[in-house]
Amino acid sequence: MRYLDEFRDGDLARRLADDITRIVTRPWAIMEVCGGQTHAIIRNGIDQILPPEIELIHGPGCPVCVTPLEVIDQAIAIAARPGVIFCSFGDMLRVPGSSRDLFQVKSEGGDVRVVYSPLDAVRLAQAHPEREVVFFAIGFETTAPANAMAVHVARQHGVRNFSMLVSHVLVPPAIAAIMTAPRNRVQAFLAAGHVCAVMGLRGYPALAERFHVPIVVTGFEPLDVLEGIRRAVRQLEAGEARVENAYARVVTDEGNTAAQRMLAEVFEVSDRAWRGIGTIPGSGWRLADAYREFDAAIRFDVGGIRTAESPLCRSGEVLQGALKPNECPAFGTTCTPRTPLGATMVSGEGACAAYYHYGRFRAAAPTA
């Protein structure tokens, strides 16, 4: 297949689902790690054409959702400072902090701007040498190379009024945390194809072996997701636990080595807190010592902020696959995209937003 619409072909999708039905002999729980895959599943009703033995568990792979409340509050505090231009991708603006969001800061006169690339923020800093320009650098391995490049470029051009508030998270340590959680039910993973496009398969074979869990690298179109599920079910039924690349049109074993070099120069691995989940050892990147002067958290001294999460929001359970969004009592009532209590209802990749936008208001009846 060469064209996008071929990966959305309904007849082929049904044939793949029939194939999965033929293979499966007992219940299996498979986690799609990435929020983009969650949206593909809910938007296309993939979970509804699968045999009842297959349960899809939605994973924590939404960068907006897992950015810790503390970092959101730091962003809000920095953005509210006079003389600052705070730059972010658009979906971070409505993520609730402890008492307000970045939109409110903007409405109160803060200079909060939506940019489409971290390099836009560097250019803004060059154009406004009298201001401090801060870029909100969040996300998984996918977005990190462009952010690393922006810091590198700022250093090269001597742009001293540019800094980044960094909250980057890494997928493999999160998979290990899920597998060692006391309530874990996940038996196989669909790994996020775009993360592997950058990092290759690095880290995944060791996870598959350690936890005896199949990991299938999967894309984002309906047929990609179904093919990932088919391969995962085949392994589960055969008692195998390997890494398989079902997204070979984008992902190579070694990934993007130029991007990896840039990441290694600018960032270093650190422990990282995940919103709703807690701190996962070695699951994040922070600026390396040589680039620490570009760290906005240090430059603006916002380390000691106290946070207050909504007591009603259960997004931590949603992000760990322990609760479906429509099983949360606030879903669709006190919590909607217009009145979000948690980031999972705000983000374009959030599981609660997917359930809301595609009309999944009722929890599925339990299977026998």
Ligand code: SF4
């Ligand atoms: S529906 Fe709203 S309150 Fe419930 S978990 Fe999702 S974001 Fe939180």
